[in-house]
Amino acid sequence: MKQQLEPLFTPWKIGNCEIKNRIVLTSMGGTNLLGWMEVNHFDKDGAKFILEVAKNNCGLVLPGCQPVYNPMYGQWLYKKKKMYEDLAKWMPEFHKTGAKLFVQLTAGFGRSFTISEMMETLYTNKALRVLAKPFMDLDKITAAPSPSPNRWSDKVPSREMTVEEIQEFITAFGKTAKLLKDAGVDGVEIHAVHEGYLLDQFTLKYVNQRTDEYGGSFENRYRFAVEIVKEIKKVCGQDFPVSLRYSVESKTKGFREGALPGESFTEAGRDMAESEKAAKYLQDAGYDMLNCDNGTYDAWYWAHPPIYMPENCNLEDVAHIRKFVDIPVVCAGRMDPETAAAAIADGRIDGAGFARQFLADQEWVTKLMNDKEDDIRPCILCHNGCFNMCHYKGVPNDQALSDSLHLARCAVNAETMQWEKHEIVPTTSPKKVHIIGGGIGGMEAARVLKLRGHEPVIHEQTDHLGGTFIAASAESYKGKLRDLLTWYRKQMADLKIEIHYNEKVESIAPFAGAPVIIATGAVPRVLKKVPGHEKMVEACEYLTGTPVGEKVAVIGGGLTGCEIAYELALQGKQPVIVEMKNDLIAQTGVCLANSSYLREWFAWKKVPVYLETTLQEVKDDSIVCKDASGKEITIPCDSVISSAGYIPNPLAPKGSNVSLVGDCDGVGNLRSVVWRAYEVAMKI
Structure with missing residues (x-):
C-alpha cells in the first residue's frame, strides 16, 4: 500500500x-x-x-x-x-x-x-x-x-x-x-x-x-x-x-x-x-x-x-x-x-x-x-x-x-445487484468467437467470453482500441471516462485477448460456422436537407481534434451537444446551443443531478440557448434558424458543430450465429452497451 x-x-x-x-x-x-x-x-x-x-x-x-x-x-x-x-x-x-x-x-x-x-x-x-x-x-x-x-x-x-x-x-x-x-x-x-x-x-x-x-x-x-x-x-x-x-x-x-x-x-x-x-x-x-x-x-x-x-x-x-x-x-x-x-x-x-x-x-x-x-x-x-x-x-x-x-445497478458493471441474471458461468463448449470492432462493446464481450473459457478474437480497423468512446471521453473534465478506457485496455492485455489491428472486415463470410459478434457502432446523422450542411464539423470529429473557431454554434442540445458546449466554454470559446425540443437534455436516462448542473451552468454563464429552434441553413459566417413562432433568425458564428444524433451501423444483420452489441444494435448509452455485450457473451 x-x-x-x-x-x-x-x-x-x-x-x-x-x-x-x-x-x-x-x-x-x-x-x-x-x-x-x-x-x-x-x-x-x-x-x-x-x-x-x-x-x-x-x-x-x-x-x-x-x-x-x-x-x-x-x-x-x-x-x-x-x-x-x-x-x-x-x-x-x-x-x-x-x-x-x-x-x-x-x-x-x-x-x-x-x-x-x-x-x-x-x-x-x-x-x-x-x-x-x-x-x-x-x-x-x-x-x-x-x-x-x-x-x-x-x-x-x-x-x-x-x-x-x-x-x-x-x-x-x-x-x-x-x-x-x-x-x-x-x-x-x-x-x-x-x-x-x-x-x-x-x-x-x-x-x-x-x-x-x-x-x-x-x-x-x-x-x-x-x-x-x-x-x-x-x-x-x-x-x-x-x-x-x-x-x-x-x-x-x-x-x-x-x-x-x-x-x-x-x-x-x-x-x-x-x-x-x-x-x-x-x-x-x-x-x-x-x-x-x-x-x-x-x-x-x-x-x-x-x-x-x-x-x-x-x-x-x-x-x-x-x-x-x-x-x-x-x-x-x-x-x-x-x-x-x-x-x-x-x-x-x-x-x-x-x-x-x-x-x-x-x-x-x-x-x-x-x-x-x-x-x-x-x-x-x-x-x-x-x-x-x-x-x-x-x-x-x-x-x-x-x-x-432496481436502483444501485451499475452502468460499467453489469453484475452489480443483478447477480441472478448477470453472473459469469463457465462454458462447457469452448468456441472461437470473432468480434468485429474494438470499442467498449467489443471489449466487454471479449472480456466476458474469455472469463467463461471461450477464445475471443477482436478485429479492429484502426491501430487502437476504444472506438467512439475515445471521442466520448475526450473533454478535459472526463478523466474518469479515460480511466475506464485504460481499464478495458488493461483487461484485454491481462486476459491475453487476441486482437487484429488495422483489419477492416468487409464481410463476415470468412467466419462462417463460428459465432460472430458485431460491434461496429453507429454513424452520425447528417442533416442533408439543410443547405450548407457540409460546412459543419461532426461532434466526434471535434472531440478527436478538428479545430473550430471562437464563436461556435452547437446544433443539438442533447447530452452530447451540451457537454461539447460546456467544454467549449471552459476553453474560453463562445458556444451557442440550438435545440429543437423545449428543453436541454430532454432525454430519458440522464439523471437530474447531471442535467440540472449543465442547464444551470449555461444560465449562470449566459451561454445563449435557442430552444424550439430548427436549423435552416449553414453559411460561412452564420447559421439561419427558425424559432417556435416561425420567425427566421440569423446567428453569427465562426464554426458549426453538428450533434444531431447517430444511426446504428451494423456490418451484417442479426442471425443464428451473429449477434449485435453496442450502438450498432441501437443507439444508447454506456450502460446499454456494457449490459448488452455482457448478455450476448453469456449466451454463446
Missing part, C-alpha cells in the same frame, strides 16, 4: 464503537437490507452486496436507507418482526469480516419524492387516488413541513404534516432502532438533515413556514431531528451509536434552483453560519457522528456529483464544520482516496465516504491496499445505472419502472 494512503487504514471510534479503518460505504437506495419500494423483507441481494463490500476491507458499512414508513403499501418498518429475525441470523456472518454496520433510517422524502407521470395520474384522478391509497398514498408520502411545490411535478404538491404525524414518526424511529439493535446491528444513521429530504425540509426556512413548535425559530426547525435522537437514546441506551447524515450547506437559491461551485448567491437554506450552530446543537442532542456533504434536491449535483463537479467538492466545507464539534465527521462527494487520507492525517475529517465506486467495483478497497489500483474498475459518475431519475420541462421523473424498483 502507498504510504500516503495509510491514514485511511487507522482505527477510530463512533461513541464506544470501534471501526477498523476510515473508509465508509455511504448509503445508496437499492442496497437495502430490508427491501426497497416493496414489501419489507430481509433482502438477499442487498445482503450479498453489503457482505461483499465488508469482505473487501470497508470499515463502516451503511446499506441503503430504510423509510420507517415505507412509501409503498404504507408499512411501518417496525411491524414486520420476521425480517429482524432473519437479519439477526445473518449478522454473525457480517461481523466475521471485522466491519461495522449502521442501518440508515429515513423519515421520508416530503416534497423531494420523485413523482412520475403515472403518479401524477393517480393523484389528479380522484377515483384513482382513492383506489391507489392502500399501496401508494401520495398525500401522506409527499407531506412536508408546509405546503410546497414538489421538486419534480407541479401536479402533486405537498401538504403540511400534522403534529400527530410527526410524533408517530418519532415513535417509529425508536421502535425500529431497538429492533435493529436487538438484531445485532452496531448503530443507526438518521437520514437526515441532508439533501432536502423531509427532516432537512423542517430545518430549511424556504420550505418550513410553520408557526407551531416545529417551525419558526432555529430550535423549532431542528426539533424533529432532535426528538428522534432523544427517542432512540431513550429506547436503546446512551451507548448505542446514532449517526446523522448532514448537509453542511444547502447551496440552494430557492425552489428548483441550485447554486453552482463558484457562483455568488443568497442562500435560501442552511448557510455556514447556521451550520456551525446546528452541528454543535445536533451533537449536544445526542448524535454521535456527522456524515456530511452539501446540497438539496434543488441543488442535487452537490450530493450526487456528476463528472462536471470538482473532485472532493465538499471537503473544505466539511473540514470547516469539523472545528465546531467533538464527534467524528465523515466527508463524502467525489472523494479521492489520497486527498481523503491527507485530510484525515491532518485531523480535518475523521472518515471518508464513498458510494458509487463500490457499485463499479466491490473489491476496490482491497485492490487499493494491495497496490493494484490499475485493476480498479472506475465509477464514471454517469448515474446511468444507479440513479437515473431524470426530469425536463413538462415531464416529471422520466425513469423506467424497472429502474425505479
Whole structure:
C-alpha cells in the first residue's frame, strides 16, 4: 500500500464503537437490507452486496436507507418482526469480516419524492387516488413541513404534516432502532438533515413556514431531528451509536434552483453560519457522528456529483464544520482516496465516504491496499445505472419502472445487484468467437467470453482500441471516462485477448460456422436537407481534434451537444446551443443531478440557448434558424458543430450465429452497451 494512503487504514471510534479503518460505504437506495419500494423483507441481494463490500476491507458499512414508513403499501418498518429475525441470523456472518454496520433510517422524502407521470395520474384522478391509497398514498408520502411545490411535478404538491404525524414518526424511529439493535446491528444513521429530504425540509426556512413548535425559530426547525435522537437514546441506551447524515450547506437559491461551485448567491437554506450552530446543537442532542456533504434536491449535483463537479467538492466545507464539534465527521462527494487520507492525517475529517465506486467495483478497497489500483474498475459518475431519475420541462421523473424498483445497478458493471441474471458461468463448449470492432462493446464481450473459457478474437480497423468512446471521453473534465478506457485496455492485455489491428472486415463470410459478434457502432446523422450542411464539423470529429473557431454554434442540445458546449466554454470559446425540443437534455436516462448542473451552468454563464429552434441553413459566417413562432433568425458564428444524433451501423444483420452489441444494435448509452455485450457473451 502507498504510504500516503495509510491514514485511511487507522482505527477510530463512533461513541464506544470501534471501526477498523476510515473508509465508509455511504448509503445508496437499492442496497437495502430490508427491501426497497416493496414489501419489507430481509433482502438477499442487498445482503450479498453489503457482505461483499465488508469482505473487501470497508470499515463502516451503511446499506441503503430504510423509510420507517415505507412509501409503498404504507408499512411501518417496525411491524414486520420476521425480517429482524432473519437479519439477526445473518449478522454473525457480517461481523466475521471485522466491519461495522449502521442501518440508515429515513423519515421520508416530503416534497423531494420523485413523482412520475403515472403518479401524477393517480393523484389528479380522484377515483384513482382513492383506489391507489392502500399501496401508494401520495398525500401522506409527499407531506412536508408546509405546503410546497414538489421538486419534480407541479401536479402533486405537498401538504403540511400534522403534529400527530410527526410524533408517530418519532415513535417509529425508536421502535425500529431497538429492533435493529436487538438484531445485532452496531448503530443507526438518521437520514437526515441532508439533501432536502423531509427532516432537512423542517430545518430549511424556504420550505418550513410553520408557526407551531416545529417551525419558526432555529430550535423549532431542528426539533424533529432532535426528538428522534432523544427517542432512540431513550429506547436503546446512551451507548448505542446514532449517526446523522448532514448537509453542511444547502447551496440552494430557492425552489428548483441550485447554486453552482463558484457562483455568488443568497442562500435560501442552511448557510455556514447556521451550520456551525446546528452541528454543535445536533451533537449536544445526542448524535454521535456527522456524515456530511452539501446540497438539496434543488441543488442535487452537490450530493450526487456528476463528472462536471470538482473532485472532493465538499471537503473544505466539511473540514470547516469539523472545528465546531467533538464527534467524528465523515466527508463524502467525489472523494479521492489520497486527498481523503491527507485530510484525515491532518485531523480535518475523521472518515471518508464513498458510494458509487463500490457499485463499479466491490473489491476496490482491497485492490487499493494491495497496490493494484490499475485493476480498479472506475465509477464514471454517469448515474446511468444507479440513479437515473431524470426530469425536463413538462415531464416529471422520466425513469423506467424497472429502474425505479432496481436502483444501485451499475452502468460499467453489469453484475452489480443483478447477480441472478448477470453472473459469469463457465462454458462447457469452448468456441472461437470473432468480434468485429474494438470499442467498449467489443471489449466487454471479449472480456466476458474469455472469463467463461471461450477464445475471443477482436478485429479492429484502426491501430487502437476504444472506438467512439475515445471521442466520448475526450473533454478535459472526463478523466474518469479515460480511466475506464485504460481499464478495458488493461483487461484485454491481462486476459491475453487476441486482437487484429488495422483489419477492416468487409464481410463476415470468412467466419462462417463460428459465432460472430458485431460491434461496429453507429454513424452520425447528417442533416442533408439543410443547405450548407457540409460546412459543419461532426461532434466526434471535434472531440478527436478538428479545430473550430471562437464563436461556435452547437446544433443539438442533447447530452452530447451540451457537454461539447460546456467544454467549449471552459476553453474560453463562445458556444451557442440550438435545440429543437423545449428543453436541454430532454432525454430519458440522464439523471437530474447531471442535467440540472449543465442547464444551470449555461444560465449562470449566459451561454445563449435557442430552444424550439430548427436549423435552416449553414453559411460561412452564420447559421439561419427558425424559432417556435416561425420567425427566421440569423446567428453569427465562426464554426458549426453538428450533434444531431447517430444511426446504428451494423456490418451484417442479426442471425443464428451473429449477434449485435453496442450502438450498432441501437443507439444508447454506456450502460446499454456494457449490459448488452455482457448478455450476448453469456449466451454463446
